[in-house]
Amino acid sequence: MRVRVLVRLKPGILDVQGAAVQRALLGLGFGDVRELRVGKLIEVEVEAGAAEAARARVDEMCRKLLANPILEDYTIETVEGERLAPH
Amino acid sequence: MRLGVVGFPGTWSYCDFHYVISEVVRQPVRYVWHRDRDLADLDCVVLPGGFSYGDYLRAGAVAGKSPVVEALGDFAARGGFVLGSCNGFQILCEGGLLPGALMRNECLQYRCQSTSLLVENVDTPFTRGMPPGQVLTMPISHGEGKHYADPETLRTLKARRQVVFRYATADGQVVRAANPNGSVENIAGVVNEGGNVLGLMPHPERAAETAMGGTDGLLLFQSLLGTLVEDGTFLRR
Numbered sequence: 024m025r026v027r028v029l030v031r032l033k034p035g036i037l038d039v040q041g042a043a044v045q046r047a048l049l050g051l052g053f054g055d056v057r058e059l060r061v062g063k064l065i066e067v068e069v070e071a072g073a074a075e076a077a078r079a080r081v082d083e084m085c086r087k088l089l090a091n092p093i094l095e096d097y098t099i100e101t102v103e104g105e106r107l108a109p110h
Numbered sequence: 111m112r113l114g115v116v117g118f119p120g121t122w123s124y125c126d127f128h129y130v131i132s133e134v135v136r137q138p139v140r141y142v143w144h145r146d147r148d149l150a151d152l153d154c155v156v157l158p159g160g161f162s163y164g165d166y167l168r169a170g171a172v173a174g175k176s177p178v179v180e181a182l183g184d185f186a187a188r189g190g191f192v193l194g195s196c197n198g199f200q201i202l203c204e205g206g207l208l209p210g211a212l213m214r215n216e217c218l219q220y221r222c223q224s225t226s227l228l229v230e231n232v233d234t235p236f237t238r239g240m241p242p243g244q245v246l247t248m249p250i251s252h253g254e255g256k257h258y259a260d261p262e263t264l265r266t267l268k269a270r271r272q273v274v275f276r277y278a279t280a281d282g283q284v285v286r287a288a289n290p291n292g293s294v295e296n297i298a299g300v301v302n303e304g305g306n307v308l309g310l311m312p313h314p315e316r317a318a319e320t321a322m323g324g325t326d327g328l329l330l331f332q333s334l335l336g337t338l339v340e341d342g343t344f345l346r347r
Contacts, residue, residue, distance in 0.1 A: 036258070039218050039292075088175055091168055091204065093211040094258065 024069055024077035025102040030090045031062035065089055066102075074101040111338045114142040114152040116198075118162035118173050123196065123315060127158045130318040135331045144173065147181040152190065153338055155182060159196030159251065159313060169212060169254040170197055174204025182207060191235060191334060192307040196252055199299070199309030208302055208309045209267060210259035216292025220253040224323075225290055225312060227298050228278035231271045234301050236308045239333035245282045246275075246326040248312035255291040255311040257300070267300060275299035275310055 032038050038060045045059040067084070071077035078099050081089075090097040113131050117124045124141065131139040142155065144162075149155060162173035173179060179201060186192050186207060194202040202208040215221060229237050229244040240246075259267060267273055275298040279288045289296045291311070299310030314327030 036213075037216070039214055039216050043218055088171065089167070091171070091211055093260070094213060 024071045024074060026067045026069055026077050026081045027100050027102050028065040028067065028081060028085060028089055028097055029062060029100075030065065030085075030095050030097045032060060032094055033096050036094060077101055111137065111153045111335075112151055113137060113139045113154045113156060114149065115139060115156045115158060116142045116144060116178055117158075118144040118160070118176065120162050120164050121158055121160035121197070123158035123160055123313065126313075126315040127156050127195075130315045130327075130331065131156075134318050134328065135335060137335065142178060144176045144178050147177050149178075149181055149185045149190065152185075154191035154193065154334060155185060157192070157194040157198030157201050158315070159198060162197055162201060165197070165254075168204065170200030170202075170204040173197075173201045174206070179205040179207075186302070186304070186307050189304075189306060191337070193236065193330075193334070194307075194309040195313055195315065196250075196255075196311055199311055200254065202307060202309045207307050208300055209263050209272070210257050210297075210300065212254050212311075213256045213258050214254050215252070215256055215290070217290075220251075221255070221290045222251040223249065223290060225250050225298070226278050226280045226282075226288065227275040227312060228282045228284055229274065230276055231274045231301070233271070234274055234305050234308065235337035236301070236330055236334050237274060239336055240329055243282060244329075245278060245280065246317075246329065247280075247324050248314055248317045248327050250290060250312050251316075252291070252311055255293065257293045257297040257311075259294065264294065270303060272300050272303065273297055274301050274308060275312070 041060040085097045115124050115127045200212045227246045232240045276284045276296040277289045278284045284296050301308045314330045317324040317327035
């Protein structure tokens with residue numbers, strides 16, 4: 024089962040990387056960017072019979088390692104029908 | 111008494127710590143590998159700076175869940191002393207031994223420079239040899255040293271005097287201009303509630319001989335040794 028985890032800084036926590044990227048875009052003529060935040064995408068292929076079981080397992084991984092609950096929120100989605108990377 | 115210096119793949123300051131403990135303060139010391147869980151012969155464990163496991167995912171995140179750091183939980187609960195510097199501080203926060211987290215420097219630059227540190231609490235086992243109001247000079251070398259704690263945690267930290275070091279000017283003024291990384295309220299080092307686990311971003315091991323440009327870091331080692339001597343730990347070994 025393929026699972027996609029999106030890890031983001033919590034709202035209200037200053038994202039200096041995002042601010043730097045936004046400034047760079049401004050320099051490239053994208054003055055219409057109102058806000059930009061940088062997050063992390065983690066793709067996991069996990070052995071599980073059902074989507075719910077896979078999500079529960081990955082949720083456990085997030086709480087133990089993949090996200091830092093002091094700084095970050097995360098969302099988990101299962102992905103149908105595509106491989107994470109070509110083998 | 112005996113000290114241990116932990117090495118992870120990617121640690122860089124472990125030889126420096128080992129050198130200062132064995133050659134400068136002249137105490138028994140051994141290396142501890144990141145897979146070791148047996149710390150029974152040690153009174154103090156040092157987590158040095160570097161880039162443990164490449165700092166992949168987040169600085170100190172993977173090391174924070176390693177066998178040796180899991181064992182440190184019990185070690186600290188039994189009263190053992192733990193000192194984490196730089197990456198060691200990040201690891202202690204990621205491992206849940208210290209409150210808060212360390213984030214990317216607000217300036218986005220890697221900062222390698224000398225800093226002045228105001229010692230806010232001289233009643234910890236690591237700072238007891240210092241007079242109140244002492245300002246120490248120690249180098250920092252990090253890209254992710256901005257300490258962050260949510261407002262509630264921050265209030266608790268201050269109420270319990272767990273903030274030990276703050277970035278300051280050379281005359282001890284805690285001001286924004288003296289803050290190299292954007293750390294909340296200029297926090298440079300904190301202790302746990304029990305006072306036996308200290309984390310700080312600066313490098314005391316790089317300010318321990320005149321040839322290094324300063325010896326203020328020695329005060330931390332000497333304070334700790336004084337603590338170990340006074341509580342009789344050294345007599346038991």
